[in-house]
Amino acid sequence: MRLLFFLIFCFLMLSCKIDESDLHNTTWKIYKKNSYDFGDMISFDDMVVKNDTIFLNKEPIYEIIEYRNRYFMDEFITIKNLKTQNSATYIKK
Numbered sequence: 001m002r003l004l005f006f007l008i009f010c011f012l013m014l015s016c017k018i019d020e021s022d023l024h025n026t027t028w029k030i031y032k033k034n035s036y037d038f039g040d041m042i043s044f045d046d047m048v049v050k051n052d053t054i055f056l057n058k059e060p061i062y063e064i065i066e067y068r069n070r071y072f073m074d075e076f077i078t079i080k081n082l083k084t085q086n087s088a089t090y091i092k093k
Helices: 002-015
Strands: 028-033 048-050 053-056 059-070 074-081 087-092
Touching: none
Parallel strands: none
Antiparallel strands: 028 087, 048 053, 053 059, 059 074, 074 087
16 A cells, blocks of 8 residues: 555656756746736746746746646646746646
C-alpha cells in the first residue's frame, strides 16, 4: 500500500513541474481573469522562469499558481500579479 501511494505521489509531483520551454515560443490567450491587470494575450518569450516566479528585467512580476493539462490537449496556466495580488488563467494557443 505504501509503495502504491509513493508511486502515485511521484507521478503527481513530476506531472506538476513546469518546464520553461512549455511557456516560451507560444502565445497564451486569456481564459478567465478577475481584474483588468492582465491583457488578452501574453507571451513569456522575454521573461525568465525560476521555480514558480516569472521575472521580467530581473524583477519578479508574476507567481505561477497553477499549471495543468485538460484531457492531455489544452494547457492552462494561472498566474498572480505580485503587485496587485490579482490572478488570471490563460490557455495555450
